[in-house]
Amino acid sequence: MSAAGSTADTQAQPAPGRDSYYGQPVIKEPVWTPEIPWYFFFGGLAGASGTFALLTGRRHPALARRAWFSAFAGILVSPALLISDLGRPARFLNMLRMFKITSPMSVGSWVLAGSGGATGGAVLYELTGRFPLLGRPCRVIAGLLGLPLATYTGALIAQTSVPAWHEARRELPALFGAGAAVSAGAAAVALSPVEEAEPARRLALIGAAAELGLVALMEHHLGELGEPYHEDEAGTYGQLARGLTAGGAIVLAGPGRRRRAVAVAASGMLLAGAVAERWSVFKAGFQSARDPKYTVAFQRRRIRGGRGRGASRRDGLGS
Amino acid sequence: MKLQTHAWPSTYDGEAKPRKGFFTDTSVCIGCKACEVACKEWNRVPESPQGFTGHSYDNTIDLGANTWRHVAFVEQRKELDLESGGGSLVQQASLEQLMGSAGLATYQEGDGVRWLMASDVCKHCTDAACLEVCPTGALFRTEFGTVVVQEDVCNGCGYCVPACPFGVLDKREEDGRVWKCTLCYDRLKDDQEPACAHACPTNSIKFGDLDDLRVVAEERLHQLTEAGAEKAQLYLHDSEDGIGGAGAFFLLLDEPEVYGLPPDPVDTTRDLGETWAAVGLAAAGLGVAIAAAVFGGRP
Numbered sequence: 124m125s126a127a128g129s130t131a132d133t134q135a136q137p138a139p140g141r142d143s144y145y146g147q148p149v150i151k152e153p154v155w156t157p158e159i160p161w162y163f164f165f166g167g168l169a170g171a172s173g174t175f176a177l178l179t180g181r182r183h184p185a186l187a188r189r190a191w192f193s194a195f196a197g198i199l200v201s202p203a204l205l206i207s208d209l210g211r212p213a214r215f216l217n218m219l220r221m222f223k224i225t226s227p228m229s230v231g232s233w234v235l236a237g238s239g240g241a242t243g244g245a246v247l248y249e250l251t252g253r254f255p256l257l258g259r260p261c262r263v264i265a266g267l268l269g270l271p272l273a274t275y276t277g278a279l280i281a282q283t284s285v286p287a288w289h290e291a292r293r294e295l296p297a298l299f300g301a302g303a304a305v306s307a308g309a310a311a312v313a314l315s316p317v318e319e320a321e322p323a324r325r326l327a328l329i330g331a332a333a334e335l336g337l338v339a340l341m342e343h344h345l346g347e348l349g350e351p352y353h354e355d356e357a358g359t360y361g362q363l364a365r366g367l368t369a370g371g372a373i374v375l376a377g378p379g380r381r382r383r384a385v386a387v388a389a390s391g392m393l394l395a396g397a398v399a400e401r402w403s404v405f406k407a408g409f410q411s412a413r414d415p416k417y418t419v420a421f422q423r424r425r426i427r428g429g430r431g432r433g434a435s436r437r438d439g440l441g442s
Numbered sequence: 443m444k445l446q447t448h449a450w451p452s453t454y455d456g457e458a459k460p461r462k463g464f465f466t467d468t469s470v471c472i473g474c475k476a477c478e479v480a481c482k483e484w485n486r487v488p489e490s491p492q493g494f495t496g497h498s499y500d501n502t503i504d505l506g507a508n509t510w511r512h513v514a515f516v517e518q519r520k521e522l523d524l525e526s527g528g529g530s531l532v533q534q535a536s537l538e539q540l541m542g543s544a545g546l547a548t549y550q551e552g553d554g555v556r557w558l559m560a561s562d563v564c565k566h567c568t569d570a571a572c573l574e575v576c577p578t579g580a581l582f583r584t585e586f587g588t589v590v591v592q593e594d595v596c597n598g599c600g601y602c603v604p605a606c607p608f609g610v611l612d613k614r615e616e617d618g619r620v621w622k623c624t625l626c627y628d629r630l631k632d633d634q635e636p637a638c639a640h641a642c643p644t645n646s647i648k649f650g651d652l653d654d655l656r657v658v659a660e661e662r663l664h665q666l667t668e669a670g671a672e673k674a675q676l677y678l679h680d681s682e683d684g685i686g687g688a689g690a691f692f693l694l695l696d697e698p699e700v701y702g703l704p705p706d707p708v709d710t711t712r713d714l715g716e717t718w719a720a721v722g723l724a725a726a727g728l729g730v731a732i733a734a735a736v737f738g739g740r741p
């Protein structure tokens with residue numbers, strides 16, 4: 124039952140309505156710039172590529188080296204994007220002023236800083252083969268930190284009052300993790316001859332299946348709160364993401380196994396799909412914050428269902 | 443285990459002061475906006491783009507980086523409780539007298555329009571989501587238990603903006619940092635009441651020790667309920683609610699959403715355990731997926 128529907132149950136009221144103040148949003152839209160969804164993409168690419176590079180090193184050294192380069196590229200771009208988003212970029216080091224478990228952004232800043240240093244060390248060792256006592260631990264650290272780096276961004280946006288994000292807190296980290304797997308796999312496929320790319324291809328396909336499944340799961344759980352994911356910009360990006368991810372996966376699983384050019388094209392589709400998915404999630408949050416019905420009607424449903432947290436115990440719309 | 447930043451009074455030892463706050467009694471607000479002006483003057487808050495909104499007398503619209511007090515105007519066209527109450531003339535007369543003595547007459551017009559006015563402000567939540575998510579520690583809890591942004595620390599990451607369940611914080615565009623009500627931290631240190639409370643001509647904005655204000659609020663609610671204001675309610679006074687109660691709480695004459703306030707606000711930090719568990723699972727799942735991709739096939 125939507126907020127508008129419940130108004131009709133009571134009595135027609137002129138503006139301001141019974142369930143909003145002149146349609147004004149209750150919460151603020153995020154002030155984050157387009158750098159942020161791009162960071163979600165590059166951070167995910169860096170994280171999953173690092174882990175992939177670490178694990179694949181023994182069996183496929185050439186593939187691992189390419190993955191280290193992807194990780195390095197991603198980790199190089201990430202801080203630049205984040206700093207550029209700040210209102211006071213010169214104060215970016217304040218991010219490391221303290222460590223706060225209650226702030227996913229604080230935790231993420233430390234993960235990114237650690238991962239950045241370790242990936243740099245790992246790539247240096249990859250290129251020169253010197254200082255193994257430094258290079259080998261760097262590889263392990265970068266490989267391990269890659270996993271939280273690729274997934275914490277889901278928690279970052281989930282820990283807000285934006286209904287389309289907060290109520291998706293169980294799925295968002297996994298969704299971003301799946302997108303990271305697609306990105307790392309696709310990047311390694313694009314950089315490799317087809318006969319060397321099998322593990323990367325598998326990673327991209329596993330990630331694509333997981334991403335498509337998790338989007339469906341998230342929207343199922345969100346119910347009405349998931350509406351913004353289908354509307355306006357978020358909806359367009361979402362359709363684009365699903366089409367590119369599914370299409371890229373099919374091409375990669377078929378002719379992409381045999382011909383390099385096709386594999387590169389399929390990888391491009393998968394990478395674009397991963398970018399579009401982040402943009403869809405990003406925009407859905409803005410749309411969800413903008414419309415007071417998602418905040419008010421959802422909270423009213425919670426109160427009616429006996430799950431309210433106490434500020435208002437009465438069923439305001441029914442009385 | 444509840445994940446939370448402990449700050450007041452535990453970190454202040456003997457320097458902790460009694461918790462200060464606002465009790466805004468909207469039933470006596472006359473919509474003069476003296477609070478908005480006094481706040482801007484005292485805190486040197488830049489002008490906010492004013493336009494004619496057509497929303498009653500409200501051209502401020504919401505709280506933000508440049509509006510730390512906001513007076514809402516709600517015009518409700520409906521039968522007055524007084525008229526629909528029925529009963530004998532004697533009953534009506536006594537009710538009228540009671541409502542007069544309770545101060546209800548200030549917001550009611552005779553032509554069937556009920557006019558609700560309310561001065562909104564940062565709630566200075568007991569469990570403040572903005573403070574919890576702030577990565578730099580720019581948002582902190584003062585010795586008075588209030589929540590303040592340190593302007594020399596804030597780097598404008600903007601995390602607190604969507605984290606706030608009330609939409610209080612916002613980024614000042616030309617400045618890059620976030621700004622909000624400080625509950626006049628500078629005045630508090632000099633034992634002065636905040637500018638808005640000082641300027642309020644009807645004492646709708648009451649300032650004081652939170653414990654005292656809660657007693658005053660309960661009495662006032664009782665008075666209004668007796669007078670027949672059936673929807674009168676205290677909002678954010680309860681330390682058991684989703685934000686652990688607020689330092690700035692309200693007496694409203696209708697449901698919170700009518701004033702643009704969320705009916706069931708929650709500090710999302712309460713779900714933090716669930717969120718980090720989801721990250722742990724997702725990270726483990728990603729690790730398994732990568733391992734499966736690398737070791738799953740023929741070497």
